[in-house]
Amino acid sequence: MKTNRTFWLLTSLLVLAAMILSACGGATATPAPAAEQPQQPAEQGGLPKGDGKVTIYGGYGEAQGAAFQKALTEFGQANGIEVTFVSLASFDTDIKVKIEAGQEPDIAMWPQPGGLKNLAEYLMPLEDVIDLSKPLSTLVPGWDKLAVVDGKIYGLPVSANMKTLVFYNPSAFAKHGYTVPTNAAELEALEAKIKADGTGYPWCAGIESGGATGWPFTDWLEQYVLDFYGPEVYAKWITGEVDFASPEITKAADEVAKRLLAEGQVNGGGISMATDSFQNTAPLFADGKENGQCFMLRQGSFITAFMPENIQEEIKAGNYTNLDVFPLPAPEGGQAGVLGGGDIAGVFKGHADQDVAKVLEFIFSPEVLKYQVATGDISPHKTFDLSLYPNEMQRKIGQAMANAAVFGFDASDQMPAEVNAEFWAAGTDFVAGRITWEEAAKRIDSKYP
Amino acid sequence: MGDILFGLLAILIGVAASYGLYWLLNLLLSFLPERIRKKSDWLAFLTPAAVLVILILVAPLFQTIVWSFMDDRARNWVGFENYIDLFTDPRFLQILLNNFLWVLVVPALTVAFGTAAAALSNQVGPKLESIFKSLIFMPMSISFVAASTIWAYFYAYVPPGRPEVGLLNAVITSLGYSSQPWLTIDEWHINSFLLMAVVVWLQVGYSMVVISSAIKSVPEETIEAAQLDGANPWQIFFRIILPQVWGTVMSVFVTILILVMKIFDIVLAMTRGNFNTSVLAFEWYKQFFENSNIGPASAVITVLVILIAPLMWLQIQTARQQEMLR
Numbered sequence: 001m002k003t004n005r006t007f008w009l010l011t012s013l014l015v016l017a018a019m020i021l022s023a024c025g026g027a028t029a030t031p032a033p034a035a036e037q038p039q040q041p042a043e044q045g046g047l048p049k050g051d052g053k054v055t056i057y058g059g060y061g062e063a064q065g066a067a068f069q070k071a072l073t074e075f076g077q078a079n080g081i082e083v084t085f086v087s088l089a090s091f092d093t094d095i096k097v098k099i100e101a102g103q104e105p106d107i108a109m110w111p112q113p114g115g116l117k118n119l120a121e122y123l124m125p126l127e128d129v130i131d132l133s134k135p136l137s138t139l140v141p142g143w144d145k146l147a148v149v150d151g152k153i154y155g156l157p158v159s160a161n162m163k164t165l166v167f168y169n170p171s172a173f174a175k176h177g178y179t180v181p182t183n184a185a186e187l188e189a190l191e192a193k194i195k196a197d198g199t200g201y202p203w204c205a206g207i208e209s210g211g212a213t214g215w216p217f218t219d220w221l222e223q224y225v226l227d228f229y230g231p232e233v234y235a236k237w238i239t240g241e242v243d244f245a246s247p248e249i250t251k252a253a254d255e256v257a258k259r260l261l262a263e264g265q266v267n268g269g270g271i272s273m274a275t276d277s278f279q280n281t282a283p284l285f286a287d288g289k290e291n292g293q294c295f296m297l298r299q300g301s302f303i304t305a306f307m308p309e310n311i312q313e314e315i316k317a318g319n320y321t322n323l324d325v326f327p328l329p330a331p332e333g334g335q336a337g338v339l340g341g342g343d344i345a346g347v348f349k350g351h352a353d354q355d356v357a358k359v360l361e362f363i364f365s366p367e368v369l370k371y372q373v374a375t376g377d378i379s380p381h382k383t384f385d386l387s388l389y390p391n392e393m394q395r396k397i398g399q400a401m402a403n404a405a406v407f408g409f410d411a412s413d414q415m416p417a418e419v420n421a422e423f424w425a426a427g428t429d430f431v432a433g434r435i436t437w438e439e440a441a442k443r444i445d446s447k448y449p
Numbered sequence: 450m451g452d453i454l455f456g457l458l459a460i461l462i463g464v465a466a467s468y469g470l471y472w473l474l475n476l477l478l479s480f481l482p483e484r485i486r487k488k489s490d491w492l493a494f495l496t497p498a499a500v501l502v503i504l505i506l507v508a509p510l511f512q513t514i515v516w517s518f519m520d521d522r523a524r525n526w527v528g529f530e531n532y533i534d535l536f537t538d539p540r541f542l543q544i545l546l547n548n549f550l551w552v553l554v555v556p557a558l559t560v561a562f563g564t565a566a567a568a569l570s571n572q573v574g575p576k577l578e579s580i581f582k583s584l585i586f587m588p589m590s591i592s593f594v595a596a597s598t599i600w601a602y603f604y605a606y607v608p609p610g611r612p613e614v615g616l617l618n619a620v621i622t623s624l625g626y627s628s629q630p631w632l633t634i635d636e637w638h639i640n641s642f643l644l645m646a647v648v649v650w651l652q653v654g655y656s657m658v659v660i661s662s663a664i665k666s667v668p669e670e671t672i673e674a675a676q677l678d679g680a681n682p683w684q685i686f687f688r689i690i691l692p693q694v695w696g697t698v699m700s701v702f703v704t705i706l707i708l709v710m711k712i713f714d715i716v717l718a719m720t721r722g723n724f725n726t727s728v729l730a731f732e733w734y735k736q737f738f739e740n741s742n743i744g745p746a747s748a749v750i751t752v753l754v755i756l757i758a759p760l761m762w763l764q765i766q767t768a769r770q771q772e773m774l775r
Contacts, residue, residue, distance in 0.1 A: 211717075267608040286610075290610050292609060417739060421740060428723055434635075
């Protein structure tokens with residue numbers, strides 16, 4: 001009897017031990033096999049050998065993600081690496097959850113450099129993984145300054161988009177005898193003429209975008225800050241040295257208000273801008289003021305993906321009778337700057353191995369975008385083969401990017417996440433006419449630490 | 450496939466291990482002298498559950514409270530600064546006001562509609578009753594986010610001239626008024642009330658079903674006695690039926706009250722807290738996940754916990770009263 005008891009006692013102890021072990025096992029079985037590897041020197045040869053698998057998380061839409069994966073698979077097959085791209089629904093939030101859970105990928109791509117910089121403690125400087133001279137020699141200047149922490153580059157762009165674009169409907173312009181404005185005076189004259197003719201509204205300008213409602217307004221403001229004051233003030237504005245209540249930013253805000261919030265500039269005024277989705281491009285192709293027709297849409301290059309299907313078909317076929325672009329004329333007393341955004345990739349600490357390095361080199365090269373350009377993305381590289389762009393319009397946009405002298409990355413995306421969120425929210429309230437710019441500026445400034 | 454196997458294995462081991470654990474405890478107890486064992490065996494069996502509760506529920510609560518006195522990254526102590534920031538921020542006071550309005554309006558309306566639906570549906574005969582109740586109960590099967598999407602279309606606003614998609618605005622314009630951007634109107638917190646309508650719509654079914662079953666269990670004799678005494682239907686309802694189901698009504702009320710205190714999904718899906726519709730739980734989400742400010746986020750949630758705690762107590766009290774009535 002006694003021995004029987006001891007036997008059972010031991011067995012249950014074993015079971016208990018198994019339980020504790022399995023509980024611990026669950027906690028540490030995170031995909032970080034290289035977590036204990038010491039930091040490796042810059043040469044790829046010094047990196048540990050990879051396991052043949054590389055995971056990338058990003059915030060791409062469906063079409064972008066598929067095209068990106070296609071390029072990755074092609075590269076992976078040629079190099080014997082299995083590269084998987086996963087798009088997170090709300091990247092900025094989800095990636096933090098993944099990090100907390102110890103489930104971070106090898107590489108992640110932030111749509112906003114601010115988000116990457118906030119998490120720099122989890123990332124490693126790129127120079128410790130790959131030789132940076134190659135990507136840096138082909139990138140348009142400015143892109144390398146976005147994700148710098150303590151003097152080291154933590155992130156470089158993979159894809160880009162451009163926001164200094166005005167989309168318009170050439171056939172509607174032709175019908176009413178309007179011409180594309182090339183300077184501030186012509187733009188104002190055109191706006192006045194559209195209103196006087198009663199043919200529609202000069203601008204299409206929805207700023208609703210779910211949780212990010214307000215960002216199209218921030219783009220407008222950034223454009224005018226960059227145009228009026230150039231990259232210096234623009235950079236100081238991002239870091240908070242020039243605050244939102246300053247005369248500079250206020251002047252830019254006044255310019256936006258003149259363009260969009262003045263009577264008759266946008267269908268339904270500010271309140272309908274605040275509730276109208278930025279994706280709603282249909283009014284650009286409507287006919288007549290009673291149908292809410294608007295004539296110009298200042299948006300990023302990606303907006304073509306939200307155009308009506310028939311328009312997208314036309315563009316694909318190289319038919320520009322119903323949609324074309326022109327650069328937004330600089331305001332009186334300003335110089336035209338190019339504003340854009342893009343996805344910035346960084347690599348997580350403990351994940352650097354030879355495979356990851358190879359994949360990094362590939363995504364920081366112009367070649368990675370050869371399929372993705374079909375979805376509206378453009379390359380941040382000067383050397384990107386322009387003939388790869390799927391159509392004339394995008395080639396125009398891509399060329400403008402490649403030739404950009406004053407390039408400004410979306411400012412709000414570089415501000416601290418909290419400031420950015422308040423910029424969106426207070427900007428929306430300002431557009432909706434609920435508060436003055438003074439009040440909005442005060443609210444945003446208070447979010448700077 | 451590997452993950453599934455691993456998960457199944459984990460479940461198996463888990464079940465076996467918990468069985469083994471209690472078995473082991475029992476065994477260990479059996480070694481103790483009879484006298485001590487009789488007095489302490491409840492303690493031995495309670496301990497594992499108590500440890501789990503402390504680990505999973507109590508410890509995070511205290512951690513959150515501790516964090517609320519720390520900075521954005523939860524590294525340095527800042528004293529009461531987070532709380533001072535909150536209560537000097539006029540927008541946070543608006544958030545509190547919004548939460549207060551939610552609590553004031555939604556549980557009361559839900560219970561009132563639910564009771565009315567329950568009482569009326571009892572009068573229309575079994576066939577109609579089941580149809581009637583199914584219709585009212587149906588929204589219960591819709592998730593909060595899906596319901597928000599449906600109602601977002603109901604409230605949708607489009608600029609003049611564009612094809613109308615909002616049902617409410619279609620009704621308004623057909624009556625000759627001009628369409629309104631409903632969810633942006635915060636005079637008198639109208640937009641918050643519009644969000645509340647979604648929750649009332651979702652929860653009336655629940656309140657109706659629970660209260661209806663209570664009404665059905667009211668003894669027939671008491672009603673007959675009242676009828677013999679010449680009471681009219683109103684008097685029967687308010688003087689005879691309602692007092693007898695009051696405990697149920699209160700427990701439904703408190704359940705919905707607590708649900709509403711924590712309301713989050715509706716605000717997230719419909720306005721994202723814009724236009725002065727934010728509430729405490731949403732403010733916490735924004736601070737914690739979007740701004741990564743651990744300290745201030747913890748302060749927000751601590752305020753919420755402090756406000757909910759008395760409600761929990763109230764709920765336990767009503768549950769206890771229910772028990773006593775039985």
